[in-house]
Amino acid sequence: MRYELFYWTGIQGRGEFVRLALEDAGATYVDVARDEGDGIMMTFLGGEQPGTLPFAPPFLRAGKLVLAQTANILAFLAPRHGLVPSSVASKCFALQLQLTIGDMVAEVHDTHHPIAVDQYFEDQRVEARKRAEAFRTQRLPKFIDYFEQVLARGDGRHAIGRNHSYVDLSLFQLLAGLDYAFPLAMKRLRRHTARLRSLSERVAARPRLATYLASPRRIPFNEDGVFRHYPELDDG
């Protein structure tokens, strides 16, 4: 199967969670918009393409299927590429965790866009500082503690039992994004992230992942993506 991934060029964004799974699996895929430009996605969002109607990128074409929503795409790909154990319990737990990661990513997004997604950060920076402070002091420690507990309740090294899974890849990406966006806040929390950091190092050292991360396909984080580094939103 040759997959076609559709996501905005120029950012990692939510598409990166799918990209990491495809890369780690050694799957054959084309990052369509990088070849054809972002305009190709409008034909899907405008309903001009067969298959399901996506609300927003990322979406994936797999044969006749068009799948949207990051967690849905990952839940589809994972059992086909050894990225989740085959039991119902494992698949459900993986989706549960990926959805919680997605919730946290949405909250990270809202630190720089607390009022309106279609207005510039500069037009909502006063509110952004308030929301970011609440995120850093309340939500960030709560989510971090949750994922650390999940690892502790397993074998300490994997999200799902003793098995590598797409959730580990997503936790790597989550930590990388948080370190980029909130370096001071994450430094302050460092002694609470031991298991996540150890997992992240193992993920980054996986041969296919290491190759990908060193390649030009891995776009650096920047201030157009979900994880943005605005010093005024980080700890003072």
Add this chain to the structure above:
Amino acid sequence: MRYELFYWTGIQGRGEFVRLALEDAGATYVDVARDEGDGIMMTFLGGEQPGTLPFAPPFLRAGKLVLAQTANILAFLAPRHGLVPSSVASKCFALQLQLTIGDMVAEVHDTHHPIAVDQYFEDQRVEARKRAEAFRTQRLPKFIDYFEQVLARGDGRHAIGRNHSYVDLSLFQLLAGLDYAFPLAMKRLRRHTARLRSLSERVAARPRLATYLASPRRIPFNEDGVFRHYPELDDG
């Protein structure tokens, strides 16, 4: 299978999406916190119970499984109770749509809590008015248009092909919540919601659903839930 649903007493909230599926399926379930109080959930959130660790309610115990995240619970229940067609394409599309509904519900939540989930509405009402305006003018029409298009691309009456599914139940709940929270904005959009309104009427007339909706188990919407009616956040 006798399910145990865990959700905050006193509100519909995200738990209602699960409740509607259980009720429509005629499944046997206990709404545990309504019998035992909200404290029972703390033993799960605190890691004192076997099974997976939930980040937040709702969660469902099904035998030895503990499942959290609304869309995950629904994706688990649906094939066991005839609430989704059996094809991979249908299951993926259903999850995709449920996740998009969940995204919209999160945005509705943030209209009254744009800064901090753990602060009162009264302490963020200035920002709430701004966020609600952006929601009503940009996001609400966009989401509504999307779901109308999804219905139009199917048989016009169901989200998933020609089949009843949990997504139809969730669209009913979404519309009911939006009508409660934003009656003026929804009235203004009325001619753009024809298919959703027609679907909603059919869902509400399903015998088990009609029984449930008329029962005391269906708590009225109120200002502690996700869908809250604050006139200052609706159209002027």
